[in-house]
Amino acid sequence: MSYSIAEAARRSGLSIDTLRYYERIKLLDPPARDAAGRRAYSDDDLNWLGFLTKLRTTGMPIKSMREYASLRRHGVASAGRRKALLVEQRRSVAERIAELQGCLDILDYKIDNYAQVERNVLGVEPGREEISA
Amino acid sequence: MSYSIAEAARRSGLSIDTLRYYERIKLLDPPARDAAGRRAYSDDDLNWLGFLTKLRTTGMPIKSMREYASLRRHGVASAGRRKALLVEQRRSVAERIAELQGCLDILDYKIDNYAQVERNVLGVEPGREEISA
DNA sequence: AGTTGACCTGGAGTGCACTCCAGGTCGTAG
DNA sequence: CTACGACCTGGAGTGCACTCCAGGTCAACT
Numbered sequence: 001m002s003y004s005i006a007e008a009a010r011r012s013g014l015s016i017d018t019l020r021y022y023e024r025i026k027l028l029d030p031p032a033r034d035a036a037g038r039r040a041y042s043d044d045d046l047n048w049l050g051f052l053t054k055l056r057t058t059g060m061p062i063k064s065m066r067e068y069a070s071l072r073r074h075g076v077a078s079a080g081r082r083k084a085l086l087v088e089q090r091r092s093v094a095e096r097i098a099e100l101q102g103c104l105d106i107l108d109y110k111i112d113n114y115a116q117v118e119r120n121v122l123g124v125e126p127g128r129e130e131i132s133a
Numbered sequence: 134m135s136y137s138i139a140e141a142a143r144r145s146g147l148s149i150d151t152l153r154y155y156e157r158i159k160l161l162d163p164p165a166r167d168a169a170g171r172r173a174y175s176d177d178d179l180n181w182l183g184f185l186t187k188l189r190t191t192g193m194p195i196k197s198m199r200e201y202a203s204l205r206r207h208g209v210a211s212a213g214r215r216k217a218l219l220v221e222q223r224r225s226v227a228e229r230i231a232e233l234q235g236c237l238d239i240l241d242y243k244i245d246n247y248a249q250v251e252r253n254v255l256g257v258e259p260g261r262e263e264i265s266a
Numbered sequence: 267a268g269t270t271g272a273c274c275t276g277g278a279g280t281g282c283a284c285t286c287c288a289g290g291t292c293g294t295a296g
Numbered sequence: 297c298t299a300c301g302a303c304c305t306g307g308a309g310t311g312c313a314c315t316c317c318a319g320g321t322c323a324a325c326t
Binding site: 017037 | 282293
Binding site: 051054055057058076079080082083086087089090093094096097099100101102103104106107108110111114115117118 | 184187188190191209212213215216219220222223226227229230232233234235236237239240241243244247248250251
């Protein structure tokens with residue numbers, strides 16, 4: 001199957017402009033073109049875009065995604081380096097999850113404080129709650 | 134206790150420039166000044182900076198942090214709105230954690246693929262592994 | 267008295283990841 | 297046959313969150 005840029009955008013969740021942008025910066029190999037010169041994305045293109053958006057979600061900078069994309073073009077010889085990139089990204093994602101978990105705990109604590117303030121709102125002297133909030 | 138801007142930067146993990154920047158954009162109330170006009174951050178200032186950096190870690194945009202900071206200046210009457218902001222942020226953090234967890238699973242899957250490629254490297258026809266990688 | 271180093275100000279510059287625009291080409295529907 | 301909508305290109309513009317800079321003040325050390 002092949003997809004127009006609008007369809008590829010819909011399926012990937014990226015904007016049309018972003019698809020062309022990714023192509024320009026070599027994140028994405030130029031897709032096939034139809035008879036009229038319009039882009040015709042393949043399923044492989046879409047799969048790659050899907051993976052790219054996952055990498056983006058993990059916070060990988062475009063620079064690194066470009067490196068990964070470029071390695072991919074160099075075939076099996078680059079598999080070791082590609083794996084290393086993914087392992088490093090895995091590490092950074094796990095770290096980020098832990099960090100966010102810590103933030104979640106702090107938010108819960110703060111929210112609980114506010115809930116208490118709400119419950120005691122009649123007995124609080126103004127300004128007092130500022131110390132912890 | 135009070136702290137020079139350099140010390141406040143060290144303790145908050147923010148740069149000196151960022152501290153002045155946060156003050157300019159009203160994320161941070163102007164700290165006290167010493168006799169020579171230099172900033173003297175209080176423990177309260179540092180605590181607030183600590184919380185701000187947590188909010189930043191959660192991905193809260195500066196715009197929202199400014200709103201929270203501004204509400205804080207309006208005392209107890211704004212507690213409800215502040216709590217709502219935190220609850221919303223809590224929701225978005227939990228969502229983000231789930232999303233990252235999904236990415237982690239995909240990374241694990243890919244990494245495992247590469248590990249298999251490594252193990253079978255002698256029996257692989259070139260290009261074959263590209264289909265899944 | 268002079269030099270150093272930390273700090274001050276207002277404003278300009280940076281890097282990232284898009285996002286938008288003007289002006290043009292196609293293929294199909296009315 | 298012309299009007300429309302979807303697509304094309306190269307290039308400029310945007311928003312965010314800093315980050316850097318020039319030129320200046322001040323207290324302390326030598």
